Amino acid sequence: MSQAEIGLIGLGTMGSALALNIADNGFDIAVFNRTTSVTQDFAKEAGPLADKITPTESLADFVAAIKEPRAIILMVPAGDPVDDQIAALADLIGPNDLIIDAGNANFHDTNRRVRAIKTPFLGIGVSGGEEGARFGPAIMGGGPKEHWDRVSHILSAIAAKFQDSPCADWMGEEGAGHFVKAVHNGIEYADMQLIAETYGLMRDGLGMDSAAIGKIFEGWNEGVLQSYLVEISGKVAGTVDGATNAPLLDVIVDAAGQKGTGRWTAIEAQHLATPIPVIEAAVVARNLSARRDQRARMEELFGTGPTEINADDLPVSLMEQAMICGKILCYDQGFGMIRGASEQFGWNLQLPAIAQVWREGCIIRSAMLDDMASAFTDDADRSLMAAPFFADLISKTHDSLRKVVSVAALHGVAVPAHASALAYFDAMRTGRGTANMIQGQRDFFGLHGFARLDDGTSDNHGPWA
């Protein structure tokens, strides 16, 4: 039996799709799943790709089926299952065999594993959902570069391509790949929330039905907002429920799930002291969405929030402009967080490379990401807001963002991501802020000291007793 070039453990939705993608790109692959029937079903359903796949029923057979030095992808749930799987492999693999965790790991776990595991280890972020995994995901690699180089030909082959360039790259040492994937997911939450808020304005403020809203998103997908998430939002809004004949959106419960990556991003941003308020607003909105009973009780107590908005006060084009502005400000924050992590963790993360990897295959792929890649290629140290292309777009759209947030506030429609973006914009363009008052208060009650503007001295105190 000829040996496989690579192995994969975990044939769930993402693992199966990734294994088929690898086989489809001409690589022999050995696969293993804890439940043998899953492996057998997978092999049966592989069709013509079965020739490239070696299904195995024990971990020892799996390891034996892979060419040395081995490369083994783990596609098991994040957390303990990854550690358990690594422990199970420990006695079976050799000192040069490479383990690649391709799940949505918390990057702190990847940092720990890269340091603690005796054999080579990589943590790679894989984005694009099931379809991406099968036909071309975006891949964000982290860990020692020499290990990445061992498998980069396979990962580049299976990745999505943007104008022939693979959306797979090494991001940096340790958990850098999983860190970049977490920020990707934070941005994913924010993009989704901005769209959901716009949907709310159209549904509750303008009284539009789902089909009409779907058409608007479809139209926006032809313009500056062209993106996978706007595209699928149009499709979701335009779908009719087979059982009731009602718009499908009208029968979906309004409580959003989350596996935790957006939350990790928000928590990490606090540790890094890098402001990402739009992403945080999106995470909060998901948490709040789950409180359905409380929301129903508050509606009984205070009356419903949304009241009718006159279409002249909220033209569809205004909402499009507002979303453009909010989106740029959100990405400014996300990339700012990556820059902050790079400095604090010593990772030397490359913003142009990250924007390039996100151009295709991943959930946040969009036309704008290509412009972001160009902006960072021109100057990787400049914030996105300050890059001429985006500064110009912000200048043209921030007034629309302000109007949309104002109209929403006056009519009781909650638009936390839009409002956070606006507050961020206003704060960022205020040279003389208000934290002098915070410093005065801190000194008053705790003698924490303040710096003076006039003579540049620090650790001054006020005349309070």
Ligand code: 6PG
């Ligand atoms: C991707 C996605 C994916 C994520 C799901 C669900 O890039 O393919 O980010 O990794 O796990 O979209 O995420 P939540 O359950 O947190 O919404």
